[in-house]
Amino acid sequence: MHKHNRLFLLSLFFSVLLCLIIVRLFYIQILAADTFFSNNYLHTVRITPDRGSIYDRNNEPLVINRTDYLAFASPKDIKDKDIYIKKIDSILKIGEATLSSRIDMEKVWVPIQAGITEDKKRELASLNLRGIGFEKGQARFYPESSLAAQLLGFVGKDNEGDPTGYFGLEGYYSRDLSGLPGLFKSELDVIGKPIFVGVQDMINGENGRDLKLNLDKVVQRIAKSKLELGMGKYGAREGCIIIADPHTLEIIALTCLPDFDPDEYYKFSQENFTNPTISALYEPGSIFKPLIMAAALNESVITPDEKFNESGAVHEGGYTIKTWDDTYEGVITLTRALEKSSNVAMVHVGKKLGNEKLLTYLSKFGIGENTNIDLQGEISGFLKPKSQWYSIDYATATFGQGITITPIQMIRAFSALINGGYIMEPHVVGEIDSKNGEKKHIAPKIVRRIFSEKTSFQIRSMLQKTVEHAEAKWDRPKGYAIGGKTGTAQIPLAGHYDSSKTIASFIGFAPTDNPKFVALVIYKEPKSSPWGSETAAPTFFEMVKELLVYYNIEPAN
Template sequence: MLMLRGRFLFAIFFAIFALITIRLFWWQVITGDRLSIEAEHQYFEILPIPAARGEILTSDGFPLVSNETAYLIFAELKKIIDPEFPQKLAKILEVPQASISGKMSPDLYWVALAHKVPQEKVSKISELDISGVGWTPEDRRFYPEASSAAHLLGFVGSSATGEDKGYFGLEGFYDRELRGRSGMLRQEKDVRGAPILLGGRSEERAKDGRDLILRLDRTVQFIAEKKLEQGIKKYGAKQGSVVIMDPNTGGILAMASFPSYEPAKFSKSEPELFKNPVVADSYEPGSAFKVIILAAALDSGVVKPGDIYQDEGPIKIGEHTIKTWNEKYHGPETVIQILERSCNVGMVWVGKKLGRENLVEYLQKFGFGERTGIDLEEEGEPLFRPKKEWKEIDLATASFGQGIAVTPIQMVRAVGAVANGGKLLEPHVVARLKDEGKTIEIKPKVLRQVIKSETAAVLTELMVSAVENGEAKWAKPKGFRIAGKTGTAQVPVEGHYDKDRTIASFVGFAPADAPKFVMLVRLTEPTSSPWGSETAAPLFFDIAKELFTYYGISPSE
C-alpha cells in the first residue's frame, strides 16, 4: 500500500515537473524572441531608417532617375484605440479596407500600412489625429524625363516583403547596388510612449545606395527616341528599336524602343511592355547577317573581294529552292557585287566555300550562341544549333540571315567588331558607380579578337560600297562615308515564312574611316513597304544625319 502511494506521489510530482519544464521551454525557446521583442517595445521605440536609393544619371550628369519625398504610413498596434481607423485610412489612401485591417495582428507591435504616400494624403491623415498611426519620410522614384529610356531603366516595385525592389533594366540588374542598406533608431521611452530625453538611444546609420553614371548620352537618346517614334508612324510598323553603341568602348550611347511606358506609372501599363526588345527579343536578321558571313569568309581566306560567282539562277538544295530577293540574276558577280546587290544565291556560294566547321566557329567567335553580358536584366539567349546538327540547308539559309536567331544587341556588338578593327567587346551601359564620394570605374572589356584588323578594313570598304551602290543609296546623306547593310527577313509563322510580314533592319557605322558610333535600326512588320532598304535604312540615315551635326562631323567627300 505504501509502495503504491509512493508511486502515485512520484507520478504526480513528475507530471508537475514535466508541465513546468514544457512551459519554461515554451516561454524561453518557442516564444522567447517574441516576448523579448514585446518587452523591448515596452521600453524602447524602434524605427527603421530607410536608405536613399541611388540615382541614375546620363554621361553628363543629368538625372534620368532620382528620388522625391513621400511617406511610409505605419501603426503602433498597442496604441490603437479607434476601432474604425482601418476604414478611415482606406478612404484617404484609396485602397480596400481589407488591405489595412488584414495587416493587423496581436503578435505585432509595429506594422507598415502603406508606402510611397504623397504629402497631400498625409495631411488628411494628420487631420484625423488617430492615436497609434504615424508616418515617416521615405523616398519614391522620380523620372524627370517620364518615359525616356524606360526599357533601359526599368522600374522600382515592391518585393514579397514589401520592400523596394528593382525590376527590369538597370533597376533590376543593379538592384543590390542601388538600394543600399537600411538603418534603425532605438530610443528609450516612458510608460506613455514619449521619448525619454536623457534615456538610452542608439542608431544604426543607413547606408545610401550607389549612384549609376551611364555612358548614355542624353542628346543622342533624345534623337533616337524622336526619330524612332516618327519612323514607326511613317512606315506603319508594329514596333521598333534603335540601339547606338560606341564601337571603341562598347558603351551604349542610346537605346530606344516603341511602344514604351512610364516607369513611374508601371502598374497602369501592360506587363509585356516591360521587356526590353533590344536585349530580350530574338529575330532572324536577314541580309544584314551577310556582313558576318563575309567577315568569316574573308578572314579565313576562302574568298577575296574580286572573286567571281556565276549567278545563273535559283539553286536547289534538296527539296528547297533558293532565289534572289527580286528574282533577278546577273551572270558573273564579284564578292563586292554580291553584297551590293544583296544576292542570296551568291551568299550560299560563299557559305559553301566557308563550310560548316568554319561558319559555326566564326559565328561563335562573334558572340552568337551566348549572351553579350550587357548590364541589363532579362537579356535573352536565342537558341543556337549545335555544330553537329547543321544540315546543308541550314548552312545555306544562315548565309543570308534566315533560319538563325539573334538579338539586336548581339547584332550591333558583332558589327561593332568590324568597326573597331576586329575586337569583340562586352557592351555596357554603366560607366561608373559613385559610393559616398568614391568612384568605381567600369572599364571597357575586350573579350577577343574575332577577325584580323586587315579583314575588318577590307570588309568596311565592302560595306561602304553596299551603301553607295545598294538599294538604299537614294536615302544616304551626301558626302559621308557610311558602312552598313540592310536586312529584310520574313516572319516565321507555323512552320513557314509569311512573305507579307517582315522585320526590316539596317546596321552600320560611321564615319567609316574613324567610327564614332555603330547603330542598329529594327522595324517590326512595316506596312508602307516590307523592305529594309525602304524603311529601316532611311530611318538609320535620318538619325545618322542628326548625329553628324551633334558630333560636329563634316562631310569627307
C-alpha cells in the same frame, strides 16, 4: 513582556513581507525573466537607406528619389466618418465608397493611400482633421518619364513589402541600388524625447550606390523620337533602336516600342516590361551577310574584287535559293554582291569558306552565347550542334536565315567588323559611385579577337560602297562616309516562312574611317512596306543627320 511580544510580532511581520518581496523578485528576474524583461522606453527604429540614383554619362538624372507619404486613418479618433470621408475624398478623389470600405472603425490603424506627394499631404493636413496621419516614404522619380523605360526597369515590392528592382538596370543592379538598412536604438521618455543618459546606439547602414551610365540622354531622345515617328509611319508592331560605341560597346542609346511608364508600371501588360533587344530572338536576314563576307575575307578565301557569276537561282538540299528580286546581273564583284544583297552570291561565299569554318565563325560571333550585358532578362539563344546541320542550313545561314540572334548579339558581332576585329562585352553602366566617395569604373572588356585589322578595313570599305550604291535612294547627309546594310528577314511561323510578315532592319555606322557610333534599327512587321530599305534605313539616316551634328563630326571631304 507585552512590549517585547509586540516588537517581536512587528519584526516577524516585516520579515515575512521582505521574504515575499524577495520571492516575487526572484520569480520576476529569474524564473519568468523572458516574460517580464522589456524596456518600455527603448525604441528601435530601422533606418531605411536611400535607393541609389541613376545618371546618364553627362551626369544628367534619369532616376532619382522623391519623398512621398502613406496617408493613414486612426479610426478611433474619427468623430464623424461621413464628414471625414467627404473631406478627404475632396482632395484624394478616390471615391467615397472606396474610402468608406477601407476605413474599418474597429481598427486602430488603416492605410488610406500610398504615394501621396508633399503638396497633397499639405492639403490634407490643412483640413485639420482628427484621425489622419502620414508616414514618410520614398518613391522613384523619372524626370525624363518613359525615355528609357525598358532599359531602366522599375521598382516594385518584394514578398516582404520591401522595395526591389524589376527588369533592366533596377533589376540587374538591385543590390547595389538598395544599400543596407541601419538601426537606431534610443531610450525615449514618456513624451518621446531622447534620454541622453540612457541607451543611444546606432548601427550605421549604407545608402544605395548611384549608377552613372554610358547612355547619353540626348542621343536616347533622338533615337526614341525617330523610332516613334517610324512606328507611326510604317505601321510596325514593334520597333527597337540600339546605338553603341563600336570600339568599347558602351551602350549610348537603347529604346524599344511599345514601352511603359515606369511611374505607373502596374497599368501596363507584363509583355511591355521585357526588353526585346536582349530578350527576343529573331532571324537577322541580310544584315548578317557582312559577317559571313568578313569571315571569308579573314580566311583569305575571297577578295572584295573577286568575280562571281550571278547567273540565276541555286539549288541546295532540295530547295531553290533566289535573289530578293529574282534578277541576276551576271559577272559581278563580291563587293557588288553585297551592294545588291545577293543571296546566291552569299551561298557561293559560304561554300568557299567551308561548312566547318562557317560554324566556327557563327560561334565566334557569339550566337548562342550571352553577351553579359548588365541588364536583367538576357537570353542567349541557341546554336544547334553540327550533327543537326543540313546543307540547306549552311546555305541559308550565309544570308541570315535559319539562325536566330538577339539584337544585342547582332550589334556586338557587327561592331567586331568595324572596330578592328574585337568582340566586346556590352555595358550600359560606366561607373558605380558609393556615397562614401568610392567610385568603381567599369572598363571596356575584350572578349576575343575574331578578325584582323585588314579584314576590318576591307569590310568597312565594302559597307561604305553598299550605302553609296544602294538601289534605294535614301536621304543621306552629303559629304559623309557612312557604311551599312539593310535586312529584310521573313518570320518563321509553324515550320514555314510567312511571306507577308518581315523583320525589317538596318545596321550602319559613321564615319567609316573611324566609326564614332554603330546603330541598329529594327521594325517588326511593318505594314507600309516589308523592306528594310524602305523602313529601317530611312529611320537610320534621319537619326544619323542629327547624330552627326550632335557629335560635331566633320564631313569627309
